[in-house]
Amino acid sequence: MVAPEALILEMVPPSTFDLVSFDSYIPDPGEPSQAQAVSKARDFVGRAGKARTTKRGLFSRKQTPQGIGLYLDGGFGVGKTHLLASIYHSLPEPKAFATFVEVTHLVGALGFVNAVERLSDRTVLCIDEFELDDPGDTMLVSRLLTELTAKGVSIAATSNTLPGQLGEGRFAAQDFLREIRKLSAIFETIRVDGPDYRHRDLPPAPAPRSDAELVELAESTTDATLDDFDALCDHLSTLHPSKYKDLVDGVSLVCLRGVHPAKDQSVALRIVVLADRLYDANIPVTVSGCRLDEIFTEEMLGGGYRKKYLRAMSRLLALSRFAESTV
Template sequence: MQVRLVDRHPEVPADQLVAQMVPPPMFDEVSFASYIPDPKEPSQAAAVRKAEDFGGRVAEINRAVNKKSLFGKRKAISGAGLYLDGGFGVGKTHLLASIFHSAPAPKSFGTFGEVTNLVGALGFNNAVERLSANSVLCIDEFELDDPGDTMLVSRLLTELSARGVSIVATSNTLPGQLGEGRFAAQDFLREIKKLGSIFEPVRVDGPDYRHRDLPPAPEPTSPELLTERATATTGSTLDEFDALLKHLSTLHPSKYGALISGVSSVFISNVHQVDDQAVALRIVVLADRLYDASTPVTVSGVKLDEVFSPEMLEGGYRKKYLRAISRLLALSRFEAAETAS
């Protein structure tokens, strides 16, 4: 019988949320040296140098913070801050993970959503205590589209920085607004007023590497072939789109990673365009977790670049939806390449 995601009901204890805050498996082996800057984009080479220098500062601050005074107290030293701003697929997460790997333990890495989920699961004070021993907190895809969450995380970062934890964050600038990147950085700095003086914004320009010289989105698979491929793929799951969306609504987003844990490939039938914001945002989180796990995706129905309505792609969550499309297309091409081989 074909395995389905809708039959899975994962439980993730809150005390494991901090322990699992590490870079996705695809970034396990990355380093500053393995980042290959585009020679046409000088900002990329400059960003590598800035990130590597920041990694060194993190280690220095951590040593100073942990050095006890004559009275046995930790020194009151603020952490450093770095903000990597740029478009989709220019290697910001690669640099973020490289900083994480270069930093002394304990340390944490998570998306903006994962950090807010952590605070929600542990409570604010408990989250501060658990993270305050870190040398660095790496936050991928820092978002400004939810004022409540943004201010919550800003308060968290203020508390952690005061305790000597360095903070590094990435954020996307919309492709149509690359010339306005500095404004995006200033928005970020204004939101975290108390941290603004220590955050250094660094621009990373370039085209989305996931789609350089690649064809358009793959055509959806026929329903019959989809079932056939799912059945023939060991460790895969096959779900009907609406049933999967309904199941996602019953799970906290912090469980989506556990939902797909151990799955070799995801097959989804009858994919169609969605126009409900809550549903669309769940798809975004699932796309992020699938991408983190490098899990191939194959669908029947509409193409994956048509799953979000045109109105949504012009709305306030546009960045999220474009990122999800970018990642889903990369995963669908991965599946297509494996099938061809």
């Protein structure tokens, strides 16, 4: 059992975003929404800092200032996580950063009351990839945020929307506010548009290697792993998703042999979590079998988890191009 203190201390941005800042975010000149998002994020930092440091007077009945909220709504690869990590870095300790899934895992591990108590002194809670596809989890986190903002904790969140959705994704922002309706008054929603920077002006997914090439590469690379795709998928089914981070710790290169489209949704969703952990750790991925943009079937991409799969595909392709350039 992991100690509560350790779980809270792990709530920091992925190492990929250790050095990011508002200054290092380069807005696309053709997308004015990106420059606006930077301005709004800077403004949020100033207001969030004031909300937490405002003191109650000795003879005043003034209550603890309520936290404020910012929701960055946009497609894949437009820099929302960069901005979220910049918000985190710009505010004083104590603070917390986690994905939506990690927040739900934290509440499950600590219990609701304990989680509120442990997070209630934070300046800000940054939640990456807010998800609306599980009503139970969504309402659990909504209740958590209601409790925390009442205690003065500010909340910044991101979520992915798809360009094909009604209103170029603005409908998703309305979904978000409806699901966290008790908090809708404090959240400002900012749309961030633009092409996926991970694939801007880049060629298609790298061609798979032969099995022999893959084995040779794995054997000649320090701290590389070599797994059969099906065996890896079977192993993932035996682990809680919160353990995937430990699985990739210290790995320099992931080599997967015999990659093919995921056989069902449960396998595909585990691959999504693994892809996120690999991307967070900036670990290159190279494969034999099919290309990584074929790992999710057309049926899956047309279903309710489409946003998860497209995000994972975007990240896996970035990691596979990284492998091509570094090994």
